[in-house]
Amino acid sequence: MQHSQGAGGVLRLISSASNVSLARPEETVFGEMLDSWAAQQASRGLRQSVIRARRNLVDRLCEHSGHAPWEWTPRDIESFTVELAASGVALSTLRGYHGSIRQFCEYLTSPHYDWAEICEAQFGTVPSQVCLPWNTLAHRFEFEGDGSRRPLTYDEVEKLFDTADRRVEDLVSSRRKGALAALRDAQLLKTVYAFGLRRTEAVSLDLADLHHSAKMRSWGRYGALHVRWGKAAGGGAPRRRTVLLVPEFDWWIPGMRQWVEEARPRFAGRDLPSIWVTERRTRVSPGYLDRRFADLREAAGLDEKLTLHSLRHSYATHLLEFGYAERFVQEQLGHAHASTTSIYASVSSDYKNRVLANALKGLLEIEEEQ
Numbered sequence: 001m002q003h004s005q006g007a008g009g010v011l012r013l014i015s016s017a018s019n020v021s022l023a024r025p026e027e028t029v030f031g032e033m034l035d036s037w038a039a040q041q042a043s044r045g046l047r048q049s050v051i052r053a054r055r056n057l058v059d060r061l062c063e064h065s066g067h068a069p070w071e072w073t074p075r076d077i078e079s080f081t082v083e084l085a086a087s088g089v090a091l092s093t094l095r096g097y098h099g100s101i102r103q104f105c106e107y108l109t110s111p112h113y114d115w116a117e118i119c120e121a122q123f124g125t126v127p128s129q130v131c132l133p134w135n136t137l138a139h140r141f142e143f144e145g146d147g148s149r150r151p152l153t154y155d156e157v158e159k160l161f162d163t164a165d166r167r168v169e170d171l172v173s174s175r176r177k178g179a180l181a182a183l184r185d186a187q188l189l190k191t192v193y194a195f196g197l198r199r200t201e202a203v204s205l206d207l208a209d210l211h212h213s214a215k216m217r218s219w220g221r222y223g224a225l226h227v228r229w230g231k232a233a234g235g236g237a238p239r240r241r242t243v244l245l246v247p248e249f250d251w252w253i254p255g256m257r258q259w260v261e262e263a264r265p266r267f268a269g270r271d272l273p274s275i276w277v278t279e280r281r282t283r284v285s286p287g288y289l290d291r292r293f294a295d296l297r298e299a300a301g302l303d304e305k306l307t308l309h310s311l312r313h314s315y316a317t318h319l320l321e322f323g324y325a326e327r328f329v330q331e332q333l334g335h336a337h338a339s340t341t342s343i344y345a346s347v348s349s350d351y352k353n354r355v356l357a358n359a360l361k362g363l364l365e366i367e368e369e370q
Contacts, residue, residue: 025122026068033069033115034058037107054100061101069108070119070127073323077101077130095137102131109326128325134317151314156302161190163300180263181279185292187259188276188284192308194252195225195243196315196333199286199308204229206273207260213245215360222253227334241334247360248322 034055041051062068064083065076077098084094108115108127116126134151152160164186171179192202205225213223225243245252260275268277276284293308312333319329 029070029118029122030062030068033108036113037104040107054104057097057100058104068123069104070115070123070125072105072127072130074130074132074135074320075323078135081136091137098131098136102129102136105129105131126325128327132320150306150310151317152302152306152310154318156300156306157193157311157314159300160296160302161186164189164296167296167299180266183259183263184267184276184284185296187255188289189293189296189308189311190252190255191225192289193311193315194245194249196312196319197225197227197243198312199289201227201229201334203276203284203286203289205275207275208273209275210260211242216245219245219250219253220257222256239334241331243332243334246319246322246324248318 038051038055041054042048058069061072061076061080064080065072067073067076081094081098084097089097105127106129107113109129120126164182168179168182168186171177171182188202191197191205192199205227209226209228210221211224211226212221213219216223223245225245227241227243264275264277267279268274268281272281274283278284290308293311297304297306316329316333319332320326
């Protein structure tokens with residue numbers, strides 16, 4: 001591990017021995033964070049009055065949220081903003097506050113410093129960026145731009161999937177043709193959302209791409225998806241990645257199991273590799289998926305500007321709101337670059353598994369008790 005001078009005394013103390021346990025670690029680490037951030041700003045020529053104001057702002061957010069910086073989530077900055085706005089703080093001031101908190105988070109998560117390692121060693125968690133394009137004044141939480149670029153709200157996602165499920169139920173109860181295709185379409189759209197997939201990634205999935213989760217054996221082979229046709233860069237080959245199912249989306253499993261193990265065999269046998277097969281024993285096409293989304297969107301009465309890709313935006317937004325680290329979300333989505341923070345540079349498989357393991361811990365304890 002390369003150590004920068006930004007982490008100061010805490011870093012030197014921790015690096016001197018692997019089993020160091022700080023006395024009053026929260027207070028020590030937080031104080032060193034503020035001091036080293038102040039030194040970094042001073043080296044850039046910022047006035048001491050500005051540096052003091054920014055330190056005070058960090059203290060205020062900690063007091064408001066009841067959390068240390070390495071525990072902050074996007075909801076903390078949102079709640080803080082709402083409280084400040086209600087007290088009459090001007091929009092221009094709020095925008096400045098967002099910028100300061102964003103810079104502080106960028107400093108903590110920068111790969112040029114070691115705060116992620118220090119926090120993980122001392123507290124078992126790492127800091128993340130909480131000022132995001134959709135919850136700060138750069139792009140207000142109430143989306144103002146092109147509707148096709150915004151994520152669906154939780155209510156919109158639920159309405160879309162309820163509409164898809166009702167279509168299946170109506171076809172089954174009326175004994176009309178098309179129930180299996182409707183079930184396939186509903187589960188395909190749920191897969192796009194539950195794993196944040198691009199349309200080509202989704203329709204290109206094969207049965208062999210269903211994988212187990214090492215942490216949740218009860219999920220069987222529905223704990224992860226191996227994406228083999230990710231977006232290529234610079235004319236290269238498609239990028240591959242494994243996308244892990246997160247506990248918040250385990251509702252996806254029963255429907256997927258029903259499609260794969262009960263419904264799909266009526267369309268095709270094991271000789272066809274594709275998960276999403278048609279009545280004619282062909283693979284569902286990206287264009288077909290776009291049309292089915294548009295059809296269900298209209299039936300659900302949703303904004304006509306929403307597109308299939310909006311489900312991918314929704315996945316990213318909702319994972320961040322659940323409190324997942326940005327690095328984990330980036331790896332899940334298969335982004336080669338990130339515009340919000342340089343910490344997206346690289347994530348090891350071990351780190352990715354640790355993030356998911358923390359989320360699964362509570363669920364595992366419940367299952368063990370049962």
